[in-house]
Amino acid sequence: MTQKTRRLARLDWLETGLQALAETGPSALKAEALARRLKTTKGSFYWHFDDIPAYHAALLDLWETRATAALDIALARGATATSKLRATAQMVAECAEDMTAEPAIRAWARDHAGARATLGRVDAQRLDLIKGLLSDIGIANPEMARIIYATGIGIADLTEDHPGRNAAAIGSLVDLVLALR
Template sequence: MSGTEQKRKLARQDWILAGLRALVKGGIAAVKVEPLARAIGATKGSFYWHFNDLADLHQAMLELWEELATKAITAAVKGSGLDGRGQLMLLIDTISVRPGDVYGGVEVEPALRDWGRTDLRARAVVERVDRQRLQDLQDFLRAAGVTVAELETKAHLIYAAVIGFENLRLTTNAEMGPVLRTLVAELVDGR
């Protein structure tokens, strides 16, 4: 068999992404080795090559989400070279993009939050992500010229709108970008 005919070797990331997709479809109870192996065309042995057990996979899923949902977005926005207001609007545009199906689509974050309601480890990560996002929002608002006295309130208003829209687009297919841009402009510019 030639190299092009050989099956692609699965990486740890393939299992993590399959775990996120399973979480979206059936909650944490759906994240099991055999169904995941079938979904990605692998063996249980492949799973145990990459993970000690399901708890190890769960931790990796949470770590990937935390990295993508906080550090990666903030670094990209801060590295844009835009002024403070421009960075804030880029942040809104970035978080308004629908997550790809490879990550579980638009339902991934609500599924992770739901998991956090029943699992202490997941809850700790959700809480840490929320705190980091609120801090990052305050930093972006400060750079956009919002006064220190208004930072916390305005960050909470924006973040509450983001979480609300993430859920609303599940039931109404609402686009969050335009409304969030209007909200942010009003909060920053007083329009």
């Protein structure tokens, strides 16, 4: 008796691409390399995507959708502007440090116009949210939003291996900024 294999869905290819991007970088986003990861043929890839640029666009759309949804989740964690600010800053740090594709998307954006545009929209949305929350708290200096956001992104590059420490550190930064009001 032979084992029937499951037909791959478009999302299977996209999930595999995000994982490959996070692990290997944009060079892994080729039909043949992805087919090998999924133990299938390139024909399956081309069943779901017209070509590699269409695949890249779909991959970036999925990542952007998830990045936007993460903002909604962060906002739902807090009841006040202060707790929402803390949760949003911690979400940024968590996205940058876990094995999501965000660090790889940032690296890819240096050389790929589509990734750069997608990242630009996500960054603008997150910065606008942080600026708005700071404004609600009474902090009008827009540079504070950039400082909090940039710290959240960059903190993942610290080589310490202490899960949760980055979220705690960014929370301390938010507390420090709030103490300046």
